[in-house]
Amino acid sequence: MKGEFEFIEELKRSFGAPGGVLGIGDDCAVIPVGGDDMLVSTDMMMEGTHFIMDRISPYQLGWKSAASSFSDIAAMGGAPVGAFLALSIPSGLRDSWTDGFMGGFGDVSREYGFPLLGGDTTASPDRVSVCVTVLGKAPHGQCKRRDAARPGDLVCVTGTLGDSAAGLDVVLNGRDLTEAARALVDRHYLPRPRIREGIALAGCGGVHAMMDISDGIGSDLRRIMEASGVGFSIDTGRIPMSGELASYCRACGSDPYDFAVGGGEDYELLFTVAPGIEAPVAHTVIGRTVEGNSIVWNGSDKDFVGFDHFKGR
Amino acid sequence: MKGEFEFIEELKRSFGAPGGVLGIGDDCAVIPVGGDDMLVSTDMMMEGTHFIMDRISPYQLGWKSAASSFSDIAAMGGAPVGAFLALSIPSGLRDSWTDGFMGGFGDVSREYGFPLLGGDTTASPDRVSVCVTVLGKAPHGQCKRRDAARPGDLVCVTGTLGDSAAGLDVVLNGRDLTEAARALVDRHYLPRPRIREGIALAGCGGVHAMMDISDGIGSDLRRIMEASGVGFSIDTGRIPMSGELASYCRACGSDPYDFAVGGGEDYELLFTVAPGIEAPVAHTVIGRTVEGNSIVWNGSDKDFVGFDHFKGR
Numbered sequence A, B: 001m002k003g004e005f006e007f008i009e010e011l012k013r014s015f016g017a018p019g020g021v022l023g024i025g026d027d028c029a030v031i032p033v034g035g036d037d038m039l040v041s042t043d044m045m046m047e048g049t050h051f052i053m054d055r056i057s058p059y060q061l062g063w064k065s066a067a068s069s070f071s072d073i074a075a076m077g078g079a080p081v082g083a084f085l086a087l088s089i090p091s092g093l094r095d096s097w098t099d100g101f102m103g104g105f106g107d108v109s110r111e112y113g114f115p116l117l118g119g120d121t122t123a124s125p126d127r128v129s130v131c132v133t134v135l136g137k138a139p140h141g142q143c144k145r146r147d148a149a150r151p152g153d154l155v156c157v158t159g160t161l162g163d164s165a166a167g168l169d170v171v172l173n174g175r176d177l178t179e180a181a182r183a184l185v186d187r188h189y190l191p192r193p194r195i196r197e198g199i200a201l202a203g204c205g206g207v208h209a210m211m212d213i214s215d216g217i218g219s220d221l222r223r224i225m226e227a228s229g230v231g232f233s234i235d236t237g238r239i240p241m242s243g244e245l246a247s248y249c250r251a252c253g254s255d256p257y258d259f260a261v262g263g264g265e266d267y268e269l270l271f272t273v274a275p276g277i278e279a280p281v282a283h284t285v286i287g288r289t290v291e292g293n294s295i296v297w298n299g300s301d302k303d304f305v306g307f308d309h310f311k312g313r
Helices: A004-014 A058-076 A095-112 A163-172 A179-189 A195-202 A217-228 A243-252 A256-262 B004-014 B058-076 B095-112 B163-172 B179-189 B195-202 B217-228 B243-252 B256-262
Strands: A029-033 A036-046 A079-090 A116-124 A129-139 A154-157 A207-212 A231-234 A269-273 A284-290 A295-297 B029-033 B036-046 B079-090 B116-124 B129-139 B154-157 B207-212 B231-234 B269-273 B284-290 B295-297
Touching (some): A004 B116, A036 B129, A058 A095, A058 A129, A058 A179, A079 A095, A079 A195, A079 B129, A095 A116, A095 B004, A129 B079, A163 A179, A163 A256, A179 A243, A195 A207, A195 A269, A207 A217, A217 A231, A217 A256, B058 B129, B058 B195, B058 B207, B079 B195, B163 B243, B163 B256, B179 B243, B217 B231, B217 B295, B243 B256
Parallel strands (some): A036 B116, A079 A116, A116 B036, A231 A295, B079 B116, B231 B295
Antiparallel strands (some): A029 A036, A036 A129, A079 A129, A154 A269, B029 B036, B036 B129, B231 B284
């Protein structure tokens, strides 16, 4: 069976977007309408693949399915317009489950300004399936894409990395819910999309490429590399990590870099900015873009992430 | 468990749309952007609820999932902008299935001018789940809603009704695939959204309310009735039916009205127009809007559809 990336590449080839429209391949599609650009993204979460019912509360699932989608709008610097929810649920599921789900969905929607504008509710024979479509907007030509990094840019991230993956580790391994562990679990289940920061960065001309960190910085740098045709030199020592992550890793003897470099779902922003330009949001510089098409970690051309470091190959 | 309508009513109450935006409750949400209105709709189809894998070919499923969504744009008179597809498929499914699905999706998308602009492909533990989001646009204030019918309007439909439901009957009962039966099956699996007609009707000021016929004209008239606060007087003898439906019903001794009045998924347009105005597309007048909040069938206030007529209650 084709992999997801192969399938997407095929679709990109067979479904060209019309002139002026950015179609398949970035965090959102970008569609010029009037003097604005509409940003649109859709994401599906399937029970048994993306979540297990007895490991996530309905409130957390509602929050996370909305927040992770909003993050796609943040990733390009869009302002919120609205959300659409398609929900397929087994008839045996209690109303309290649906109320919990909509509670989480509603809380994050209101907090970040994405009103629920429509959707579809249907019966499912067994599993829950959730599809969230989000709309954002930006002044025409202003949103940030993955393909705009230039050699010599500084590579920056917002917030701290690894908390979400460590939170999942807490859950999967049934670790003690210390204060630090609890904070990490919240980062995993109740992520906070960087909408405000994305809008500020989109308004800054010196910011070139941008995306959100959903698969882990190792994979996500690669996306910018492939789209922009630049390489990266990253100093892992500068990757920002939270006190909670440090404390959790000390207590259980884990390597925080496993979470911070290899772990996904942080929903922080990854962006490149021209040297000499001060990005208008709190951020950490973790490296530079360079000529070429490889990622150099701490001066070595050995692949730090995903392969050598974590799987020993 | 709450029914779908109850759930949607709850959502409407708890998620108010911002000023100027039409949110939950019509065929699409309508969002003013620049000088235009963006139309957005999302629909989910779940294996085992909406389709059974050995009864529908992947090509037909791809076509139908796209076409039925495009029909929501036609329903309000929008012009095509693009489509987004979220597809969750079991890993055991062969590439030929996905290729067939995308073939049908692609053919109808190209024919009606909805480029695939994005989406999400994910693994599913077992069942196929399809979520299609469609975007259309119309000049600001021009698209047609369900709540705009006025007493004294003529009630009109495009095309013929009942073919799709009869096509399903052919499949479910394993009827002989005569030429007529085959045409009905195609109407069921390969519906043709009335995009061109919808745009023409949206441009006609005398057209008041409009929607597409997805659940059957009995149910769908009720939606306009509730949204507009008008009643209907319908002459069932004027409901347009195809020669294929007549021929099929003669051959198997069925009542064509069962399909034409009670059956869904025709994806024709249902609209009301001020008397004296000639609607700019081929159509049939089937009755009038009246004061009140009931549907009168052939001069009787007995409920013709859905209850008395079909289920004997």
